[in-house]
Amino acid sequence: MRAVRHALLPHPAARAVRAAAAVLALAAGAASHAQLLADVLTTTAIAATFDSSVRLPSGSLRAVGAGVDALVARLPGGSDWTDWEAYVATGLAANLRPAFVHNVVTSLAAAGYLEESRQSRTITGPNGPETQTWLTFSDLSGANRHVLYVIESGDEVAWLVGRAR
Numbered sequence: 001m002r003a004v005r006h007a008l009l010p011h012p013a014a015r016a017v018r019a020a021a022a023v024l025a026l027a028a029g030a031a032s033h034a035q036l037l038a039d040v041l042t043t044t045a046i047a048a049t050f051d052s053s054v055r056l057p058s059g060s061l062r063a064v065g066a067g068v069d070a071l072v073a074r075l076p077g078g079s080d081w082t083d084w085e086a087y088v089a090t091g092l093a094a095n096l097r098p099a100f101v102h103n104v105v106t107s108l109a110a111a112g113y114l115e116e117s118r119q120s121r122t123i124t125g126p127n128g129p130e131t132q133t134w135l136t137f138s139d140l141s142g143a144n145r146h147v148l149y150v151i152e153s154g155d156e157v158a159w160l161v162g163r164a165r
Contacts, residue, residue, distance in 0.1 A: 062087055071158055081165065082162060087100070088157070089157050090155060097152065105148070112140065114139075116138050120133040125151075132151050134149045144163075
Protein backbone atom coordinates (compact mmCIF):
# COMPACT_ATOMS: atom_id res chain seq x y z
CA MET A 1 0.00 0.00 0.00
CA ARG A 2 2.88 2.37 0.74
CA ALA A 3 4.19 2.05 -2.84
CA VAL A 4 0.75 2.79 -4.25
CA ARG A 5 0.37 5.94 -2.15
CA HIS A 6 3.81 7.14 -3.21
CA ALA A 7 2.98 6.55 -6.88
CA LEU A 8 -0.14 8.70 -6.58
CA LEU A 9 1.77 11.71 -5.25
CA PRO A 10 3.00 14.08 -7.97
CA HIS A 11 6.71 14.46 -8.56
CA PRO A 12 8.18 17.53 -6.75
CA ALA A 13 9.16 19.09 -10.08
CA ALA A 14 5.57 18.73 -11.32
CA ARG A 15 4.33 20.54 -8.21
CA ALA A 16 6.82 23.34 -8.84
CA VAL A 17 5.70 23.66 -12.46
CA ARG A 18 2.05 23.87 -11.38
CA ALA A 19 2.90 26.47 -8.74
CA ALA A 20 4.79 28.55 -11.30
CA ALA A 21 1.85 28.27 -13.72
CA ALA A 22 -0.51 29.49 -11.01
CA VAL A 23 1.74 32.49 -10.30
CA LEU A 24 1.93 33.33 -14.01
CA ALA A 25 -1.86 33.07 -14.31
CA LEU A 26 -2.24 35.55 -11.46
CA ALA A 27 0.22 37.93 -13.08
CA ALA A 28 -1.66 37.97 -16.40
CA GLY A 29 -3.80 41.04 -15.69
CA ALA A 30 -2.66 44.60 -16.40
CA ALA A 31 -3.02 45.61 -12.77
CA SER A 32 -0.72 42.84 -11.68
CA HIS A 33 1.93 44.00 -14.18
CA ALA A 34 2.02 47.38 -12.43
CA GLN A 35 2.22 45.64 -9.07
CA LEU A 36 5.05 43.46 -10.34
CA LEU A 37 6.97 46.57 -11.44
CA ALA A 38 6.44 48.14 -8.02
CA ASP A 39 7.58 44.93 -6.32
CA VAL A 40 10.71 44.74 -8.47
CA LEU A 41 11.57 48.37 -7.74
CA THR A 42 10.95 47.87 -4.04
CA THR A 43 13.06 44.74 -3.78
CA THR A 44 16.06 46.48 -5.39
CA ALA A 45 16.46 48.79 -2.38
CA ILE A 46 19.93 48.81 -0.78
CA ALA A 47 21.64 50.76 1.96
CA ALA A 48 23.12 54.11 0.97
CA THR A 49 26.85 54.60 1.35
CA PHE A 50 26.58 57.67 3.58
CA ASP A 51 24.33 56.10 6.23
CA SER A 52 23.67 52.38 6.36
CA SER A 53 20.30 52.88 8.07
CA VAL A 54 18.88 54.78 5.06
CA ARG A 55 17.46 52.58 2.29
CA LEU A 56 17.66 53.84 -1.29
CA PRO A 57 16.84 52.14 -4.59
CA SER A 58 19.53 50.77 -6.86
CA GLY A 59 19.78 48.27 -9.66
CA SER A 60 18.77 49.65 -13.03
CA LEU A 61 17.72 53.00 -11.53
CA ARG A 62 21.11 53.88 -10.06
CA ALA A 63 23.20 56.29 -12.10
CA VAL A 64 26.99 56.13 -12.07
CA GLY A 65 29.86 57.74 -13.94
CA ALA A 66 30.37 61.19 -15.39
CA GLY A 67 26.61 61.72 -15.77
CA VAL A 68 26.27 61.99 -12.00
CA ASP A 69 28.93 64.71 -11.86
CA ALA A 70 27.12 66.57 -14.66
CA LEU A 71 23.85 66.43 -12.68
CA VAL A 72 25.54 67.62 -9.49
CA ALA A 73 27.21 70.52 -11.35
CA ARG A 74 23.76 71.81 -12.40
CA LEU A 75 22.44 71.94 -8.83
CA PRO A 76 22.49 75.10 -6.70
CA GLY A 77 24.91 74.53 -3.83
CA GLY A 78 25.88 71.12 -5.17
CA SER A 79 29.49 71.61 -4.07
CA ASP A 80 28.34 71.84 -0.43
CA TRP A 81 27.46 68.14 -0.48
CA THR A 82 29.40 64.91 -1.07
CA ASP A 83 28.94 61.11 -1.36
CA TRP A 84 26.22 61.47 -3.99
CA GLU A 85 23.78 58.65 -4.71
CA ALA A 86 22.02 59.33 -8.04
CA TYR A 87 19.02 57.58 -9.59
CA VAL A 88 17.21 58.12 -12.89
CA ALA A 89 13.83 56.83 -14.03
CA THR A 90 12.61 57.40 -17.59
CA GLY A 91 9.45 56.72 -19.56
CA LEU A 92 6.64 55.01 -17.70
CA ALA A 93 8.77 54.56 -14.57
CA ALA A 94 9.12 58.36 -14.30
CA ASN A 95 5.40 58.50 -13.44
CA LEU A 96 6.33 56.89 -10.12
CA ARG A 97 8.19 60.06 -9.03
CA PRO A 98 5.94 60.74 -6.03
CA ALA A 99 6.53 57.20 -4.79
CA PHE A 100 10.30 57.45 -5.25
CA VAL A 101 10.46 60.76 -3.37
CA HIS A 102 8.16 59.47 -0.63
CA ASN A 103 10.34 56.37 -0.25
CA VAL A 104 13.52 58.43 0.20
CA VAL A 105 11.89 60.91 2.60
CA THR A 106 10.41 58.06 4.65
CA SER A 107 13.74 56.23 4.73
CA LEU A 108 15.53 59.34 5.96
CA ALA A 109 12.83 59.92 8.60
CA ALA A 110 13.07 56.30 9.76
CA ALA A 111 16.84 56.75 10.12
CA GLY A 112 16.25 59.78 12.38
CA TYR A 113 16.58 62.64 9.88
CA LEU A 114 13.99 65.43 9.98
CA GLU A 115 13.18 67.73 7.07
CA GLU A 116 14.71 71.19 7.60
CA SER A 117 13.72 72.95 4.41
CA ARG A 118 12.22 72.49 0.96
CA GLN A 119 12.81 74.71 -2.08
CA SER A 120 11.84 74.48 -5.72
CA ARG A 121 12.66 76.27 -8.96
CA THR A 122 11.89 75.88 -12.66
CA ILE A 123 14.73 76.44 -15.13
CA THR A 124 15.57 75.71 -18.73
CA GLY A 125 17.80 72.67 -18.66
CA PRO A 126 19.66 70.87 -21.44
CA ASN A 127 16.47 69.02 -22.47
CA GLY A 128 14.01 71.89 -22.07
CA PRO A 129 12.13 73.11 -18.98
CA GLU A 130 12.81 71.26 -15.77
CA THR A 131 11.76 71.56 -12.17
CA GLN A 132 14.40 71.19 -9.48
CA THR A 133 13.28 70.57 -5.92
CA TRP A 134 15.63 70.09 -3.02
CA LEU A 135 14.95 69.08 0.54
CA THR A 136 17.48 69.26 3.36
CA PHE A 137 17.43 66.93 6.35
CA SER A 138 19.34 66.79 9.63
CA ASP A 139 19.48 64.44 12.57
CA LEU A 140 18.33 65.58 16.00
CA SER A 141 21.80 66.79 16.95
CA GLY A 142 22.12 68.80 13.73
CA ALA A 143 25.59 67.34 13.17
CA ASN A 144 24.61 65.12 10.24
CA ARG A 145 22.86 66.72 7.27
CA HIS A 146 21.64 65.30 3.96
CA VAL A 147 20.02 66.71 0.84
CA LEU A 148 17.57 65.23 -1.64
CA TYR A 149 17.49 66.85 -5.09
CA VAL A 150 14.70 65.90 -7.50
CA ILE A 151 15.00 66.96 -11.15
CA GLU A 152 11.89 66.53 -13.32
CA SER A 153 12.17 67.02 -17.06
CA GLY A 154 9.64 65.68 -19.57
CA ASP A 155 9.42 61.90 -19.18
CA GLU A 156 12.51 61.68 -16.98
CA VAL A 157 13.04 62.12 -13.27
CA ALA A 158 16.37 62.07 -11.47
CA TRP A 159 16.90 62.21 -7.76
CA LEU A 160 20.18 62.63 -5.93
CA VAL A 161 20.96 62.23 -2.27
CA GLY A 162 24.09 63.72 -0.75
CA ARG A 163 25.76 64.22 2.62
CA ALA A 164 26.99 67.59 3.93
CA ARG A 165 30.74 68.15 3.70
